[in-house]
Amino acid sequence: MAELRRNARQNHLTLAKQVISIALERGLQPGEHLPEQAFSEACGVSRTPMRAAFKILEENEILSWREEEGYFLETGPQDGLTEAAQLLEEMEDSLATRILSDRAARRISDVQSVSALVRRYGRSRSTVLNALKILARDGIVTQLPGRSWAFQPILDTPRSIEESLQFRLILEPQAITAPGFQLDAQKAGLLRAQMQAHLQTRQGRIGSASFMRIDTEFHGFIAECSGNRFARGALLAHHRLRRATQKDLSIPDFRLRQSLEEHLDILDSLEQLQFDVAADLMTLHLRRSRIRRPEAANRGIVPLTRGPLTRGPSA
Template sequence: MQAAIRRPRANHLDLAQRILDVARQRGFGPGTRLPEQQIARLCNVSRTPVRAALRLLTDRGMVEWQAETGYRLAIDPARQAPQAADLPNAEEDEIADAILRDRAARRIDGTITASGLMRRYAVGRGAVLKALKRLEAENLIERAPGQSWLFRPALDGAEVLAESYEFRLVMEPAAILAPGFRLDGARAVALRQRMEALLAMPDASFDIRAFHAADAEFHALIAHGTANRFVAEALAGHLRLRSLPGASRGLSLFRLRQSTREHLGILDHLESGQFEVAADLLKVHLRLSRNQRPHAASRGAPALFGAISRPN
């Protein structure tokens, strides 16, 4: 990582995502004009950050700019349901991701300091502190006495993995069954297309990284849909923990495909409003995944439908 490379500011990235969300919610289609003043009013901000956010979206091809007409939407948000992953990372986000990668590879210890990270990544103190605050907010690290920070337990041990599945078996079905659950239809449509495209891939070219992204989006969709803010926050934090580099190993292609089909089946019932059936299928999905990881299965019930392989 080079300190000389300028990254977008985090507030500009957040605003860029908010503009996409507003466009989707209001039914904006390709070619819709995006006057700075109107966007500023809709997002309750001044015009200066709106201009920076629109430039970010223009760089990513989501918005286009013409001297005669100004900014126009270049995509259909309802179909593509663009997410923050489509946008570049702020400097502190890249530092935080580098910290997590190095910790997963055991290149750094479980105790870290801001000064040590500044030397390691050749970046300023302000960016490092923002990265540490982000990791703390996501419950991945905690302050220690003095100037140190400690990593919280990761999903890299049998006991922790077993507890992770126990947590998910309690919380994810409950998220669906909590009063007021609402599925984001545009995100669901876009996710279905991604999963169907994965299943259409031949084994030799199956995109494992795309699977992980779709898997994370599926479970994030559930967390996002619950009306209980405490359940949503708990699931979002745990999903971040699961997405750490090295958190998932030994995945078989058979299980990746099977897991994708299970996701699609659950999505069918969510889209039709059959939440109780969706919650039951989700329990089966999680138990299958748990029971095909031998160490995690030892903490739970006997394997369902026989052992298949290792899941996600």
């Protein structure tokens, strides 16, 4: 029970959604009282986390609070309670996305207190905590002793992007050749259609953001099909991190198209059960995907006689 309580405390959002499920199951109507004790027992948690969950629902105008009476349902099943729950989740996700995108853009530092985030985003403590927990699920932040949270490395520098690529070169081909790879044919078909649609756009019109989306979807799909559960888990988490933090890719149109063609070739091989070929194509694709930037500059910065630069000093 103690473990259950601890878990529940760690995710007030889940609890809030559980409250909505119970309200829906019991057919509660607007104006009906939600007794703390009864809901605490129904959810298997103490009254403190239940109050936190009620507070989230109050902030989102799903419940109201009356002095010395407690919480009452404001939104009933006919008023869109299900949608409210959905919105609640999206809102939490959206704050998590904002926090992450601000970290990736270096607007906030890599160690944050909940209070600082509450001040920055003008949201309640519980809302911020829930957003942090969403990020923690993907290993993007970890809680430090005390009240601070630390961001883990994200794909925001040339060095981290290079490290990501090296990591993927080790794992992605292995994810394909590991015994038990199962291609989801229906999803493969959908991805193929999306990539072909991109290839049919006019030159220069494939946007970097939409390419990134389809790229992480494709690589995430390969991971999902892997027969090795550890490779699958590690790669899925990594692609989520890529999708969330590696947004500003600026790849020439030629390479974007070449990359999509390479995805299609990999799918072809997988559909023909040629896993070794698919793994080799994946290696080739990843090597070609190494982002190239001019690494030298003339006008005296480093004469050719002294050889090329590998990276700037920061990398």
